[in-house]
Amino acid sequence: MPETWEIREGEVALEHDPSLQPNAGVVFIGTIRSPWTKREDCPKNIGRAREAGRAATVVLKPELAPALAGLKVGQPIVLMYWMNRARRDLLVQNPRHVGDPRGTFALRSPNRPNPIALSTVVITSLDPDAGVVGIDAIDCLDGTPVVDIKPWLETVDIPPA
Amino acid sequence: MPETWEIREGEVALEHDPSLQPNAGVVFIGTIRSPWTKREDCPKNIGRAREAGRAATVVLKPELAPALAGLKVGQPIVLMYWMNRARRDLLVQNPRHVGDPRGTFALRSPNRPNPIALSTVVITSLDPDAGVVGIDAIDCLDGTPVVDIKPWLETVDIPPA
Numbered sequence: 001m002p003e004t005w006e007i008r009e010g011e012v013a014l015e016h017d018p019s020l021q022p023n024a025g026v027v028f029i030g031t032i033r034s035p036w037t038k039r040e041d042c043p044k045n046i047g048r049a050r051e052a053g054r055a056a057t058v059v060l061k062p063e064l065a066p067a068l069a070g071l072k073v074g075q076p077i078v079l080m081y082w083m084n085r086a087r088r089d090l091l092v093q094n095p096r097h098v099g100d101p102r103g104t105f106a107l108r109s110p111n112r113p114n115p116i117a118l119s120t121v122v123i124t125s126l127d128p129d130a131g132v133v134g135i136d137a138i139d140c141l142d143g144t145p146v147v148d149i150k151p152w153l154e155t156v157d158i159p160p161a
Numbered sequence: 162m163p164e165t166w167e168i169r170e171g172e173v174a175l176e177h178d179p180s181l182q183p184n185a186g187v188v189f190i191g192t193i194r195s196p197w198t199k200r201e202d203c204p205k206n207i208g209r210a211r212e213a214g215r216a217a218t219v220v221l222k223p224e225l226a227p228a229l230a231g232l233k234v235g236q237p238i239v240l241m242y243w244m245n246r247a248r249r250d251l252l253v254q255n256p257r258h259v260g261d262p263r264g265t266f267a268l269r270s271p272n273r274p275n276p277i278a279l280s281t282v283v284i285t286s287l288d289p290d291a292g293v294v295g296i297d298a299i300d301c302l303d304g305t306p307v308v309d310i311k312p313w314l315e316t317v318d319i320p321p322a
Contacts, residue, residue, distance in 0.1 A: 012227055018188045023306065024243060025183020027274050047316045064274070066173055066252040070267030076320035077266075078279060082185060091228040105238075105310040106231030108317065113188050113225070114308050116277070118239060120320050128264075136321065145184065147275050149266040155208045156269065157318060159237035159281050160297065 010101030012092035018113050019088045028145035030060035030131070032081055034138050039085075042141055044097070045108065046119040049139040055124060056138040058146055065131030068149075075123050076152035079135065082145040083110035083117050120152050171262030173253035179274050180249045189306035191221035191292070193242055195299045200246075203302055205258070206269065207280040210300040216285060217299040219307055226292030229310075234284050237313035240296065242278050243306040244271035281313050 007013060035054040036042040043049035058079065060068070071077070090111045094101040104112045117140060125134030133149070168174060196215040197203035204210035219240065221229070232238070251272045255262040265273045278301060286295030294310070 014224065019186055021188070022186020023189040024187045024245070025180055026185045026187050027179045027182070027249075028184040029274050045317060050321060063175065064252065067265040067273075068267070069253060069262075069264035071264065080275075080277065080279075084185070088188075091225065092230060101230075103230035103232065104228040106229065106312055108311055108314065112228075112309060113190050114241075116241065116309060118241075118279070118311065118317070120318050122320055148273060148277060150269055150279065151267055152320060153269065156206060156279070157281050159283055159313060160211060 008094040010092065010094045011090060014089040014091060017089050026082065026147055028082065028147065029064050030058055030146045032138055032140055032144045032146055033057040033059055034140055034142045034144070036140070037142050039141065043139045046121070046137060046139045049137040052137070054137065056135050058133040058135060058149070060131035062131055065128060068126070068128045068131065068133065071123060071126060073123050073126050076120055077123060078150045078152050078157065079119050079121055079146065080148040081117050081140055082147050083115040083140065084145060086110040086112070086115035088113050088115060116147055120157070169255040171253065171255045172251060175250040175252060178250050187243065187308055189243065189308065190225050191219055191307045193299055193301055193305045193307055194218040194220055195301055195303045195305070197301070198303050200302065204300045207282070207298060207300045210298040215298065217296050219294040219296060219310070221292035223292055226289060229287070229289045229292065229294065232284060232287060234287050236284050237281055238284060239311045239313050239318065240280050240282055240307065241309040242301055243308050244276040244278050244301065245306060247271040247273070247276035249274050249276060277308055281318070
């Protein structure tokens with residue numbers, strides 16, 4: 001269930017919660033086991049998470065383990081995870097670290113119409129039979145659902161020169 | 162509706178379509194207007210799309226236009242789009258260009274439990290009032306639904322050195 005937060009100065013919300021009328025369904029492919037069990041301890045982004053030097057693990061649903069075939073230790077991946085405590089109705093947000101209100105699509109805030117977070121992480125260990133992937137760091141709470149794993153590709157994930 | 166494709170040699174599918182039991186709902190925030198109206202013309206990835214030299218447009222739902230505030234022409238963004246013609250049950254795939262069967266999570270194929278594609282593109286024009294964003298290229302069919310727009314950030318979207 002999303003938590004209720006106060007609207008800060010300059011913030012704008014939709015009049016309705018868009019998630020009440022979904023257009024398609026997402027399936028959770030697994031769960032992130034992270035060192036962060038309390039919101040106040042959780043790093044605000046993957047850079048801070050990496051500085052903390054704590055590894056994390058992606059535990060897939062067992063029936064999806066065969067879909068890991070071909071991934072390798074040391075390889076960068078794009079992890080998509082579902083920020084299930086986020087608000088989905090905010091159009092303009094005023095995060096403390098930014099200083100002025102900014103549109104949701106100009107921010108990496110978890111609060112967005114589809115609360116899917118995205119980080120590029122590195123595979124540190126791999127147990128394809130068990131469906132378990134070790135990663136170097138993560139910036140979400142323990143138990144966060146996973147939506148996708150993709151190989152990170154320079155030609156797709158870096159903007160053109 | 163997903164199209165039905167033949168299973169190729171070496172491919173493995175789940176016995177059930179996971180999308181029949183979703184865990185959360187996705188809302189479409191808008192639509193991609195792309196030059197590609199037929200599957201056979203559509204570039205296979207964003208690199209090829211860029212070589213084709215054809216621009217594209219993201220048209221947001223009007224009520225979401227305020228969420229663009231703060232984005233700028235020339236800025237790279239991560240675009241998430243919903244590949245609504247993809248299969249969601251494939252665990253191992255044998256794409257023609259790869260040559261050997263590989264797990265879904267080791268491929269950028271649109272066929273995956275959650276058919277969300279991801280490309281880093283550049284904003285070429287911006288009409289925040291109309292909710293229209295011009296982008297340099299895209300590798301999906303005209304009319305593909307959009308799920309999210311995020312600012313591309315070097316610290317989040319490039320793997321650590």
